[in-house]
Amino acid sequence: MTMRKDPLIPMIGVVTDIRMDTPDVKTFRVVGLDGKKPFEHIPGQCAMLSMPGIGEALFSITSSPTNEDYLEFSIKKCGCVTTWLHEMEPGRQVTLRGPYGNGFPVDTELKGKDLLIIAGGIGLAPVRSVINYVRANRANYGTLDIVYGSRSKEDLVDYAEIIDEWCKEDGINVHLTIDREQEDWDGHVGFVPNYVKELNFDTSKTVVMCGPPIMIKFTLAGLEELGFRRDQVYTTFELKMKCALGKCGRCNIGDKYVCKDGPVFRLDQMSELPDEY
Amino acid sequence: MKQLALSKLNELFAAMAAQQQLYIPADKGGQAQFLPYVDGMELTKSLNTARSAKDLFFPQTEDIVGFQVKGTEITIEETRDPGAPFVVFGVRACDARSFEILDRVFLSDPVDTFYETRRTNGTVVTLACTRPEETCFCGAFGIDPANPGGDAAAWMAGETLYLKANTKKGEKLLSSLPLLADCDDNAVETVQAEIHAITEKLPLNKLDLTGFDGDHLMEHFNNPAWSKLSESCLGCGTCTFVCPTCQCYDVRDFDTGHGVRRFRCWDSCMYSDFTMMAHGTNRPTQKERFRQRFMHKLVYFPSNNDGIYGCVGCGRCLAKCPISMNIVKVAKTLGEGTK
Amino acid sequence: MQELIKAKAIELLENGTVDRVLGWKTGEFFYDLTPAVFTSREEIEKDFVYSVFSGANLSKYLVKESRKDGKVAAFLKPCDTYSFNQLLKEHRIWRDHVHVVGIACDGMCDMEKIRAYGAKGVLSVERDGDTLKLETLYGPMTMNKADAEAERCICCKSRKLVAYDEKIGEDGDVIENSGRFDMVAKLEAMTPDERYAFWQGELSKCIRCNACRNVCPACTCEKCVFDNPKSGIAQKAAVNSFEESMYHIIRAFHVASRCTDCGECSRVCPQNIPLHLLNRKFIKDINELYGEYQSGADLETRPPLMNFTQEDCEPSVVYERGGKQA
Numbered sequence: 030m031t032m033r034k035d036p037l038i039p040m041i042g043v044v045t046d047i048r049m050d051t052p053d054v055k056t057f058r059v060v061g062l063d064g065k066k067p068f069e070h071i072p073g074q075c076a077m078l079s080m081p082g083i084g085e086a087l088f089s090i091t092s093s094p095t096n097e098d099y100l101e102f103s104i105k106k107c108g109c110v111t112t113w114l115h116e117m118e119p120g121r122q123v124t125l126r127g128p129y130g131n132g133f134p135v136d137t138e139l140k141g142k143d144l145l146i147i148a149g150g151i152g153l154a155p156v157r158s159v160i161n162y163v164r165a166n167r168a169n170y171g172t173l174d175i176v177y178g179s180r181s182k183e184d185l186v187d188y189a190e191i192i193d194e195w196c197k198e199d200g201i202n203v204h205l206t207i208d209r210e211q212e213d214w215d216g217h218v219g220f221v222p223n224y225v226k227e228l229n230f231d232t233s234k235t236v237v238m239c240g241p242p243i244m245i246k247f248t249l250a251g252l253e254e255l256g257f258r259r260d261q262v263y264t265t266f267e268l269k270m271k272c273a274l275g276k277c278g279r280c281n282i283g284d285k286y287v288c289k290d291g292p293v294f295r296l297d298q299m300s301e302l303p304d305e306y
Numbered sequence: 307m308k309q310l311a312l313s314k315l316n317e318l319f320a321a322m323a324a325q326q327q328l329y330i331p332a333d334k335g336g337q338a339q340f341l342p343y344v345d346g347m348e349l350t351k352s353l354n355t356a357r358s359a360k361d362l363f364f365p366q367t368e369d370i371v372g373f374q375v376k377g378t379e380i381t382i383e384e385t386r387d388p389g390a391p392f393v394v395f396g397v398r399a400c401d402a403r404s405f406e407i408l409d410r411v412f413l414s415d416p417v418d419t420f421y422e423t424r425r426t427n428g429t430v431v432t433l434a435c436t437r438p439e440e441t442c443f444c445g446a447f448g449i450d451p452a453n454p455g456g457d458a459a460a461w462m463a464g465e466t467l468y469l470k471a472n473t474k475k476g477e478k479l480l481s482s483l484p485l486l487a488d489c490d491d492n493a494v495e496t497v498q499a500e501i502h503a504i505t506e507k508l509p510l511n512k513l514d515l516t517g518f519d520g521d522h523l524m525e526h527f528n529n530p531a532w533s534k535l536s537e538s539c540l541g542c543g544t545c546t547f548v549c550p551t552c553q554c555y556d557v558r559d560f561d562t563g564h565g566v567r568r569f570r571c572w573d574s575c576m577y578s579d580f581t582m583m584a585h586g587t588n589r590p591t592q593k594e595r596f597r598q599r600f601m602h603k604l605v606y607f608p609s610n611n612d613g614i615y616g617c618v619g620c621g622r623c624l625a626k627c628p629i630s631m632n633i634v635k636v637a638k639t640l641g642e643g644t645k
Numbered sequence: 646m647q648e649l650i651k652a653k654a655i656e657l658l659e660n661g662t663v664d665r666v667l668g669w670k671t672g673e674f675f676y677d678l679t680p681a682v683f684t685s686r687e688e689i690e691k692d693f694v695y696s697v698f699s700g701a702n703l704s705k706y707l708v709k710e711s712r713k714d715g716k717v718a719a720f721l722k723p724c725d726t727y728s729f730n731q732l733l734k735e736h737r738i739w740r741d742h743v744h745v746v747g748i749a750c751d752g753m754c755d756m757e758k759i760r761a762y763g764a765k766g767v768l769s770v771e772r773d774g775d776t777l778k779l780e781t782l783y784g785p786m787t788m789n790k791a792d793a794e795a796e797r798c799i800c801c802k803s804r805k806l807v808a809y810d811e812k813i814g815e816d817g818d819v820i821e822n823s824g825r826f827d828m829v830a831k832l833e834a835m836t837p838d839e840r841y842a843f844w845q846g847e848l849s850k851c852i853r854c855n856a857c858r859n860v861c862p863a864c865t866c867e868k869c870v871f872d873n874p875k876s877g878i879a880q881k882a883a884v885n886s887f888e889e890s891m892y893h894i895i896r897a898f899h900v901a902s903r904c905t906d907c908g909e910c911s912r913v914c915p916q917n918i919p920l921h922l923l924n925r926k927f928i929k930d931i932n933e934l935y936g937e938y939q940s941g942a943d944l945e946t947r948p949p950l951m952n953f954t955q956e957d958c959e960p961s962v963v964y965e966r967g968g969k970q971a
Contacts, residue, residue, distance in 0.1 A: 081373035108584030278554030628913035630677035
């Protein structure tokens, strides 16, 4: 009997570049053994990266599908696998499998809309893919507002790309904020939820949001105050995952598997789910 | 339908084992378990095995893949054993149904090829339950222990073993066994009637599951009774590991010193580290973990699977839970809330 | 007995001595009792059960219960009071928050033994002195209570209540020559190969459900080494059967000289592994090397393996003794 390759068995990837983004976030560029992009994906989808013997973990793909050369992952150092990744040198091989999850509906529900992207901290990782996809297909979308906040200026992921590219493009309004005052910062200071309320966005926009649960909770409350409905807001979730195939049971919430049915959910769908995220 | 004198049961086993690996439920270490058949091995007198038949298709631990790491390079080594055809005899109706539930998980896209290979290799011969226990409640899930399913079904009546094929695989097996004689299909009607007379009297067999569906998801989830139901739970994995339908697993790496083996093993949502991430867990107390297990079986799974429950009423958790808390008590308590 | 206990529970609640009661709650059958906290007369009248199936040792629940506000009453059988004392000694229970009612016990029954005796589909049981009358799906039958008794009760070490605020029923005595080390002696008499084969056979049945650890009153670590991913031994499934031995042997070492031999580990094991034999081997060795010691019998003495005296045997004694037997 010939056996098919099991979806749990990964492929080999090579880390060709590692960029230090913030004191605890690095962005890893990964290609296949043939030097090409390992697979196609949709913004918001994830992939399993691993170092044999250390472990396997799921990460958002940060690069845009329009990038034809490689995949990028912005990874914050917080557990076993991420600590190992942060200590490695470029040129090393890792294992890779994916893409997993549904991704943001960039070619359907988001198409033609005025977009408001809200991110906090490492939450920029999955939405950066959306932003760059929209930039590459600018004609398909309306206005693009980006609200991004972090603890400090140093903790803003992809700061150089934001300043040098996003801020300079027509039709993109970038609103940065940091939690506390600091010397070399003359921008906005304050938490993301309050800033979103202050900016008083037009309620015709469609919102894509990612950040820590507490930010999502308060930002959502702020958006509802402004008059946004839950069905205008998309977010992406992160839970413990092992298989990413909707089988191992770990990321199950209600009748959904975050790895398969998500990680992107429209917030009106979340209100039908148990509050376990 | 085929028949054979029960006195010749071991000849039948020997004939099956001559063709392919045979597993039968036999006693070892003070309990019944599915064991590779060896000459003279006797079928257990126990109604069911301590561990379920899922072990044969989804073992507690199995290697997925191996890796060699040299310098900056990684090589993948396929460690998989392609397996060989096998027969498992004596699976009860409840465990036979559990395979249908496991199929929905493992054979749905993307297919789990480890499980799929074993399902393809395995021929399941079920055995009707002539003496159900008080803990049996398969009837609540529409399972009939007098018609136990599988690739072929067997009945013991008096001094005779009756066998009937249900699938092509079962037919192939039975037709390859010349010691079986043909007989009339209604030969097992009497024993079936006797079984039904007993199942009528089973105290839990009519467990009412009205209202356990996706439409009542939040109602069940928010039921205040969870605190009381879970208060004595030890947080062990007994219910999960004896359950024929529990299939959650973990994937781990093990450095053998001459290569890394990536293996998967059974895991339990009752364990505190099941959903533990670097920054914490979304189910911080035993109440949430306990609730997850029962909600998954009684509400989430049917909501995703055409109303089929993630329980087959085998009664193993009823007999084995150290504190005697189980799915029947949970269903009855929650059920009161939706009536 | 049950009526006296229920009346006491209600009395303690209603006269304000305690605000909740830890006991055993009725189940679907006569035997599947669940440890539970009762807070009202109605709950107690309806659901409280004390019978020969109230085997679960409630003392470990007091670790958590005694940390709550108010006071909890706990009904403890003689062997449970040993665990209670040991937990007090280890400062795991807040004594001021507990009112212990010691209750007499003449041996608990084990449903697995009733099934092993040949009873199938048991619907009810009635105790008539030393006899059990069973109603089953397949007709009535009788058996001696002794044949239904749990192994730990057959060789009960003590019917004496060693800790209580009040008691119900006649207090018993420590039982000399209980025979609880007989099986250990048999194992000691085996050749190392036979003994290895015995334990390999038993421990390889382990499914790593952790029930033995989670029920054990001597296992109250906040974070067990086997749950700590950084320990390097936190495997849910054993990579090989050696790991299962490691788990049980390390656990036995960890509870050695603190284990009161309550037998809960063997009671809860879904694979019927006689785990108590590992603990009893330690107890027997400790008795022989350091003098008779019963953990939990009192609040003052230090467990021999947590103490040092000049009279302690030299490590070489242990080595030589082991050498001779091997």
